[in-house]
Amino acid sequence: MRLRALAAMVGVDLRRTRGPLFTAGFGIAVGVAALAFFLSLGLGARKVLLGDVFPIDQVELEPQKTSAGLLSLLGGPHEPAGVDAPTVEHLRRLPGVAExxxxxxxxxxxxxxxxxxxxxxxxxxxxxxxxxxxxxxxxxxxxxxxxxxxxxxxxxxxxxxxxxxxxxxxxxxxxxxxxxxxxxxxxxxxxxxxxxxxxxxxxxxxxxxxxxxxxxxxxxxxxxxxxxxxxxxxxxxxxxxxxxxxxxxxxxxxxxxxxxxxxxxxxxxxxxxxxxxxxxxxxxxxVKVNSAADTSHVLSEAATLNLMPKDTRARDVSVLITAVLSLLLLVAGVILLVAALNISHTFRVLVAERAHEIGLYRALGASSSDMRRWLTALALVVGAGAGAVGALIARLAALVADWRAAADLPDFPFKPESFFVFPPWLWALSVGFAALFALAGAALPARRAARTDPSVVLGRDR
Amino acid sequence: MSRAEQSAEVLIRAEGVGKSFGDGPATLSVVRELDLSIAEREVVLVFGPSGSGKSTLLSILGGLDRAFTGRLSLFGRDVTTLSDTELSVLRGAQIGFVFQAFHLLPHLSVLDNVTAPLWFAREHSPPAQAEARGREVLAQVGLADRAASRTAELSGGQRQRVAIARALLRRPRLLLCDEPTGNLDRATGEQIIDLFASVHQESDTTLVIVTHEERLARLATRTYHMVEGRLGEEPAA
Structure with missing residues (x-):
């Protein structure tokens, strides 16, 4: 089956089945909107909190503190340990260290x-x-x-x-x-x-x-x-x-x-x-590391030099953001899963309703893989379209949230101009994820369509 | 060697073809040990009562039903050795189907129904060329002026003409027709029979028609009767 013909078939189907496909796509769009919104909020929070307030890609190391307690009072002025130049050079040579x-x-x-x-x-x-x-x-x-x-x-x-x-x-x-x-x-x-x-x-x-x-x-x-x-x-x-x-x-x-x-x-x-x-x-x-993932091994190496991180708030905040974000993404994932089930139901009904049409297509020269390709392409278009709409909804919701935050929230340290970050990959991810869930939902119905026996379904109408 | 093989290329050769449903004592044999050869330019009619296995036979001969026993070759190729895609390509390019229930697509125009087989063609047809061919076959069946109509606007006879035009679009060598006049009144059925006669005359297409319609016998080069899955050839008139 040629791509042009496949596009024509999908175009015809989008017109004639727009109601059910819109409903099926709506679920995907909502799920993706939630996913993109929460992800961009998480990225925004990370950017401000871990970029400006508690930089996650750098760690300040200082000599391990020793407490001599009351004895220190007898020993005169306290002399804190320091970091000598060879230790600094050693740290510079560690893998994953940027500066x-x-x-x-x-x-x-x-x-x-x-x-x-x-x-x-x-x-x-x-x-x-x-x-x-x-x-x-x-x-x-x-x-x-x-x-x-x-x-x-x-x-x-x-x-x-x-x-x-x-x-x-x-x-x-x-x-x-x-x-x-x-x-x-x-x-x-x-x-x-x-x-x-x-x-x-x-x-x-x-x-x-x-x-x-x-x-x-x-x-x-x-x-x-x-x-x-x-x-x-x-x-x-x-x-x-x-x-x-x-x-x-x-x-x-x-x-x-x-x-x-x-x-x-x-x-x-x-x-x-x-x-x-x-x-x-x-x-x-x-110590500034190339990526946050390098932090842990740099800390291990530093410990062997008796150097400890001065402040672990970056890691704590990072864990907190990740935990909250995971929870929100889980919610989005559940919405997408339900949407995929909805897609599956819609396509199952579509295949059942069009059984004799599928039989006719087989009689006209379509192979079983043509039938699978047809429904897969339809699901792909519905999913990708819904994903793009969902990402747009998320972007609009983010703009509204930023607008209300600018107007309603009082000024506070590090208050960002936008609480959201929408990198190009987030758009691609939204569309890709939506398409993936739509494909997953349509996989079984497409298989069923491919397995439809034309002699049986065409025989029903005799 | 049969008469058909002596005069022209054999398009269909069936040897011991059988088809049954169910297992054990409940087995229902629909087609039994069928041997058949059909050569090009023949018009073969298969009569028989309802449930005698005629339509199942047609599905097997058209490569729509592969779950049979015995050997079947279409256009010299053993069907059992072909992949689904190979058989689909062969079916799309060489075989046209006409059904009793027409099986038109109501959401498409008459012209789009007729050109629908090109969706599955492996070779590329430019849209203008496809449309021209569609209009050509519509003219052949007398519906040139209904190209833009919806199928719901057509009479039963006109719908069957559209179905025949669709079957003829890719210039098949074999036309398999399942009760083509079964849903039509007598006068309209007569027109369709005349159409088959002219199609056969103009394009030398081989016709295999399963039917109750005795009037179709005038087209036939061979006539069979099917009873309880067995095929019996009637002597030539």
Missing amino acids: VYPKLRFRFPSMAKGGKELLGREIGTHEMVGDGIEPELVAPEVPASAFLDPLPAATKPCAKSADCDAAQYCELPSGQTAGRCSAPVPAIVSRYLVELFDHAIAPAHGLPPVAETLVGRAQGVVFDMTLGNSLLGVARQGTERKVKVVVVGISPKAIDLGVTLPVDVVRRWNREYAGDAAADKFSSVV
């Missing part, structure tokens, strides 16, 4: 104040935390040249910041009498911090949101930072002094709450206020 970027946490107390030119009044924190990372690792978000330790470029000597230009400060390490006029130290902040500020802190204090301004302003926002002193106490060595910090961008590699500076700056300041050990070893390493 490794070490972090050096502030090992000194600090405070920060500023933002008047942006917010209208100064804001600050009496306990500033932060870390340092290598400049090339923020390159996708911030030009590496904008995220460098400014001190090597500083030449003008100074004894205090008043000796420098207005935009600069005097970088004068503790115990030294001569410093150099330095540009403000570049800093990046996390989107999490910006979202938290815009949706929680700013409204509470009557401040404007900063997200767009912060990124849009070429000059950045300059803060004065106090090193060696904070609300909780002073550094065990070094003297309190002020430096300038300028926010140059937002990056997912920045610490969630605090500021992230070039690692050379933090190393220098750690050495000044906490000694050489605090400067030479990294506090943690962020």
